[in-house]
Amino acid sequence: MADIAVIGGGAAGAAAFGELLARYDAGTVHWIVGQQAPGRGVAYATGDDRHLLNVRAAGMGVFHEHGDDFIQHASRQLGQVKGTDFLPRRLFGDFIQAQVGARIDAARRAGRSFRIHPGSAREVMARAEGGYAVRVGADRWLDVSQVVLAIGSLSQRPLRTVSTTALAGGAYELDPWRLDRYPRPPRRVVVIGTGLTAVDTLLSAAARWPHAELLAVSRHGLWPFRHSALPLGPYAQQDELNQALLASDGPAAMLRLVRRAIANASETDWRSIIDGMRPINALLWQRLTHTQRRQFLRHARWIWEAARHRLAPASGEAIYQLQEEGRLQVLASRVLDVDGTSPLQLTLRERATQLVATIEADLVIQATGLDTAVAYGAHELLAQLLRDGLAVADPLQLGVSAGADGQLLDADGAARRGLYAIGSLLRGNLWECTAMPEIRAAAHRLATQLVEVGTTDASCDSASEGS
Numbered sequence: 361m362a363d364i365a366v367i368g369g370g371a372a373g374a375a376a377f378g379e380l381l382a383r384y385d386a387g388t389v390h391w392i393v394g395q396q397a398p399g400r401g402v403a404y405a406t407g408d409d410r411h412l413l414n415v416r417a418a419g420m421g422v423f424h425e426h427g428d429d430f431i432q433h434a435s436r437q438l439g440q441v442k443g444t445d446f447l448p449r450r451l452f453g454d455f456i457q458a459q460v461g462a463r464i465d466a467a468r469r470a471g472r473s474f475r476i477h478p479g480s481a482r483e484v485m486a487r488a489e490g491g492y493a494v495r496v497g498a499d500r501w502l503d504v505s506q507v508v509l510a511i512g513s514l515s516q517r518p519l520r521t522v523s524t525t526a527l528a529g530g531a532y533e534l535d536p537w538r539l540d541r542y543p544r545p546p547r548r549v550v551v552i553g554t555g556l557t558a559v560d561t562l563l564s565a566a567a568r569w570p571h572a573e574l575l576a577v578s579r580h581g582l583w584p585f586r587h588s589a590l591p592l593g594p595y596a597q598q599d600e601l602n603q604a605l606l607a608s609d610g611p612a613a614m615l616r617l618v619r620r621a622i623a624n625a626s627e628t629d630w631r632s633i634i635d636g637m638r639p640i641n642a643l644l645w646q647r648l649t650h651t652q653r654r655q656f657l658r659h660a661r662w663i664w665e666a667a668r669h670r671l672a673p674a675s676g677e678a679i680y681q682l683q684e685e686g687r688l689q690v691l692a693s694r695v696l697d698v699d700g701t702s703p704l705q706l707t708l709r710e711r712a713t714q715l716v717a718t719i720e721a722d723l724v725i726q727a728t729g730l731d732t733a734v735a736y737g738a739h740e741l742l743a744q745l746l747r748d749g750l751a752v753a754d755p756l757q758l759g760v761s762a763g764a765d766g767q768l769l770d771a772d773g774a775a776r777r778g779l780y781a782i783g784s785l786l787r788g789n790l791w792e793c794t795a796m797p798e799i800r801a802a803a804h805r806l807a808t809q810l811v812e813v814g815t816t817d818a819s820c821d822s823a824s825e826g827s
């Protein structure tokens with residue numbers, strides 16, 4: 361028994377499944393894809409072409425060796441596109457499906473064994489004889505030797521300041537991608553959040569309800585920074601900076617070094633310096649103590665996220681236009697309370713003045729970003745893994761505790777043989793692990809490891825059967 365189960369039908373699951381299909385001969389590869397169209401996940405299921413990738417086309421690929429496949433794929437649909445373009449995310453969803461489809465065809469031709477299961481994985485039980493039993497749907501069980509959790513982040517939980525009355529009233533939306541649930545145009549829409557998801561939500565809302573007044577609220581009231589229109593050259597002293605960062609002690613010292621580099625390198629765009637840190641970001645995070653990580657999350661997270669995960673220029677321009685036209689206002693305020701039904705009442709404390717005011721909204725959409733607080737979420741499979749001690753929550757609620765290779769740590773702190781995660785569940789260990797460039801590298805590394813272990817296990821099994 362050397363079968364492998366990949367759980368999760370998003371981009372990370374697709375990448376891991378495709379990498380395994382290309383290489384794994386020692387057993388069946390199962391892909392448990394959940395309820396939605398396989399391959400797209402949350403990010404690439406959108407049908408709204410205002411929702412753009414925030415990585416240039418040349419940087420987007422599903423598998424380790426991707427070349428310019430995505431550019432060619434997009435050119436077939438849109439006419440000539442350039443590697444420097446920021447394309448609609450829908451196109452990348454189509455591309456993932458096409459890429460996995462091609463791997464499936466090749467695996468069939470090579471006689472490899474695989475199965476795709478619609479529905480959710482609901483339990484993963486450790487077997488006394490080694491390996492895992494995975495329950496899919498109500499009562500289908502798979503016996504596998506290795507499991508990959510590629511389940512993305514959790515569904516959003518309401519902010520603590522939202523009353524049960526407001527939640528029950530139907531005008532507080534936790535899923536920013538489901539504006540189609542509101543056939544009646546609202547007069548005023550409040551989006552909580554000013555990050556990348558909030559931007560997409562506001563662009564969709566503006567197009568869907570041209571007469572609605574739009575408000576975006578977040579503590580700092582700041583949008584992510586924009587990408588430059590064209591790629592930037594590297595920072596000449598990046599290696600020295602990265603060495604100094606790796607030798608520094610804690611987030612405050614790191615911030616000082618980055619600030620100094622930006623101030624001194626007047627001929628270099630600051631974005632090059634931030635991007636040049638990408639290869640060491642996980643290492644920097646891993647060197648921080650628990651307390652330093654808390655400090656980073658408390659004081660520097662928002663500015664880091666805004667600088668690191670930037671907006672496509674066209675999205676930034678569209679938001680700017682909405683503000684110029686007076687259709688969109690941004691408030692730097694803390695949401696103290698959301699109550700009532702129709703309209704909802706939001707009580708806000710303004711950051712600059714500390715004044716408290718109440719505003720009304722016909723629809724409030726929560727777009728506050730990734731939730732990886734597994735101990736508090738309502739994910740059935742994760743809840744079972746935590747209950748059974750096969751997984752433990754990261755102490756800062758950034759997913760689950762895991763080793764550098766994605767192997768889960770169990771309740772005794774031991775590496776759990778054959779149980780791995782990929783993507784946002786690993787933020788506690790890697791911090792930056794959710795964008796495609798990181799995901800496809802992780803999928804490639806993980807598949808190499810799974811193939812090696814699975815092939816060894818399978819040959820041990822056949823040797824013991826023979827003896």
Ligand SMILES: Cc1cc2nc3c(=O)[nH]c(=O)nc-3n(C[C@H](O)[C@H](O)[C@H](O)COP(=O)(O)OP(=O)(O)OC[C@H]3O[C@@H](n4cnc5c(N)ncnc54)[C@H](O)[C@@H]3O)c2cc1C
Pocket residue numbers: 367368369370371372373374392393394395396400401402403404412413414415449479480481482510511512513557741782783784794795796797799
């Ligand atoms: C709005 C948005 C835009 C983004 N834009 C970009 C971008 O432009 N470029 C970039 O590089 N990155 C981008 N990202 C980062 C993005 O997270 C990754 O690119 C990638 O989509 C993450 O995929 P995932 O599979 O880890 O998670 P998800 O997309 O969340 O997929 C996880 C899937 O697993 C399923 N699932 C959960 N539990 C189970 C279960 N028990 N059984 C079976 N299935 C289950 C879920 O239903 C879901 O379909 C974006 C992210 C978001 C949210």
